[in-house]
Amino acid sequence: MKTITIYFASIILLFSIALVNAQEATSTNDNSEKIEILKNLKEKIKTEERQFLKEEVEAINKRLDNGEITSSEADNLKKEAAKNRALNIENRLAIVDNKIALLERNTDVSMVSNDDEPGFRISIGGSDDEYNFFRIGRWKNKPRKYDKRTTSDFVLAFGLNNAIIEGKNLDDSPYKLGGSRFFEIGWAWKTRVFKNSNFLRLKYGYSFQINGLKPKDNMYFVQDGNETMLEEFPTELKKSKLSISNLVFPVHFEFGPSKRIDRDTYFRYTTHNQFKVGLGGYAGFNIGTRQKLKYSVDGENIKDKIKRSYNATSLVYGLSGYLAFDDTAIYVKYDLSPIFKDQAVKQNNISLGVRFDMD
Secondary structure, three states: OHHHHHHHHHHHHHHHHHHHHHHHHHOOOOHHHHHHHHHHHHHHHHHHHHHHHHHHHHHHHHHHHOOOOOHHHHHHHHHHHHHHHHHHHHHHHHHHHHHHHHHHHOOOHHHOOOOOOOOEEEEEEOOOOOOOEEEEEEOOOOOOOOEOOEEEEEEEEEEEEEEEEOOOOHHHOOEOOOOOEEEEEEEEEEEEEEOOEEEEEEEEEEEEEEEEEOEOOOEEEEEEOOEEEEEEOOOOEEEEEEEEEEEEEEEEEEEOOOEEEEOOOOEEEEOOOOEEEEEEEEEEEEEEEEEEEEEEEOOEEEEEEEEOOOOEOOEEEEEEEEEEEOOEEEEEEEEOOOOEOOOOOOEEEEEEEEEEEEO
16 A cells, blocks of 8 residues: 555656656756856865765764774774765766766757756665655755654554444444544654664654544434534435544654664664554644535435534544554544534544554
């Protein structure tokens, strides 16, 4: 699921960028302006590579201070880093010089692409410290940060939804067990709590949730003042569904084993192919409630979309947790806040499904 989603999104983005590049290729620019940009880029390359070398040396010094490497090993790593950055400068300047020469000889600027200039890049693949990655944005050959304690994930979840009703069992719920579903999409950051251990992480972010309830027995929701109730629809319903949309801010403590990966100038912890447990909760607010009804009258199919409050609770909060292996989890959430406010019988939303946290 994760791989399909990532590659499908990448195909769309690549196609869009190809169209933009095609449009840019048809435009005309003054070669002298291009040449001037490239000449300025040469100085920027030198400054950039020297700054990257400085950051790499600082990372090596940190390893030396932590006792991870000896003084002799640190000196060798610094010499290797300096050599690599010097070669980078030489190679990148040669590329720019070749482009300048090409521009000076040709009037068709569409023949030249400035790949060495900072620009929009897409990369899909894997590496030792990041088993799966999908990067979009401005790309530079900047060295990795020595210790990266915070990472971020795209979150997607969906599954079954229902309600715990005061004085009733879940089996007695007036909502369809298989037909009522939830959907969640959001973004989460994960921060390592302890400096020298990745066993405990704090995961936090924001999510857009849609909780759906489908009544049984040809019933639909009716708002009568401050009370919301189920009533039988006068004709046969083909579909009856209430959707409650919330914007929430989840916080979880995530714990479980991880693997440390050490490199010359940085280290990382990874939870790839590891079990994880997350326990926490969420709080937020309702951003919309809508009921969909489908039925027929005199052979004519009618679809009603009724948007109103239905006395849905404005402030929502609850408990949630997940049990994951790698990036896939069994996910459960329970609203401590009632579905409808000021009701004679209290109802609380409960959801069970799958969750994907995509690095």
